Amino acid sequence: MTDALRLPDFIIAGAAKSATTWLQRSLQQSAAIHMPDHEPHFFSRRYDKGIDTYLEELGQAPDGVLLGEKSNSYLTEPEAAARIHKHIPDVKLVFQLRNPVARAYSDYCMLLRRGEVDADIAQHLDPDKAAEGRFLGDGRYAHHLQRFYDLFAPEQILVLRYEDVLSDPEGQLAKLGQHLGLSDALAPPLQSRVKDARATAVPRPLRKILAPFRPLLDPLRETAPMVKLRNLVARPQRYPAFEPSLKSAVRSYYQPQIDELSKLTATDFDIWRTDKG
Structure with a gap:
């Protein structure tokens, strides 16, 4: 008998550059959970494709197996919370959040590595110049999460700190398993880094040349x-320094948001207020 297509039991909805892929890959080790490898981004970028397309992308999960997906764009897309609530009002939501200062720099480095932004770091991270841009705006967690808390019961929402993945990965996954009702069924957490900015990468000029061919090359x-060819051309990456003065300005920019986030989620984020976070 073929398992019926169905909507997800849980969604990992952000934040980008916060080890959500680590959560996903760790969960995928468990036979009690089914998740597609890719990010559907249905409720943020592809809602016009229709719910049937989404169901097909999620795939089939046997009875008794939890079905989930990860799409980091849901956190920051203004319409995503309402769309999710319309179709899956009882879904369990997971957000793993990283120090927004570190997250902004990591996100900037990723796009720099891809050749999508230039090396003028202040132009992209200085609050006086870029407060409305992606890098700083995506870290306004309280602002984005409020949309979800307005629609979903608090017990449906789990907010995790990225920093706890580094200090206690087993404990982090146990919290997630408990939220999903599977605290005794999860496999040990994935130990290796899923995405590492320190790894070599194809030089940016070559990436730009190859960009139009990505739909053909990605599979x-x-x-x-392809792995052999990539290893031949890949080089160590160099990134603009995140100077203390700029980092301090970004940290000051986020202080009110950290206050709001702590109140909204009843979670301590004081570790983010210093360089240790």
Whole structure:
């Protein structure tokens, strides 16, 4: 008998650059959970495709197996919370949040690595110049999460700190398992780094040249010839320094948001107020 398509039991909805892929890959080790490898981004970027398309992308999960997905864009998309609530009002939501200062720099480095932004870091991270941009705006967690708390019961929402993945990965996954009702069924957490900015990468000029061909090349990324070719051209990455004065300005920018986030989620985020966070 074929398992019926159905909507997810849980969604990992953000934040980007906060080890949500680590959560996903760790969960995928458990036979009690089914998640597609890709991020559907249905409720943020592809809602016009229709719910049937979403169901097909999620795939089939046997009875008794939790079905989930991860799409980091849901946190920051203004319409995502309402769309999710319309279709899956009882869904369990998971947000893993990173120090917004570190998250902004990591996000900037990722787009720099892709050749999508230039090396003028202040132009992209200085609050006086870029407060409305992606890098700083996406870290306004309280602002974005409020949309979800307005629609979903608090017990449906789990907010995790990225920093706890580093200090206690087993404990972090146990919290997630408990939220999903599977505290005794989860496999040990994934130990390796899923995405590492320190790894070598294809030089930015070559990335720009190859960008139009990504739809053709992406399915071949993990094949032996492509891996060998990539290793031949990949080089260590160098990023603009996050100077103390700029970092301090970004930290000051986020202080009110950290206060609001702590109140909204009843979670301590004081670790983010210093360089240790």
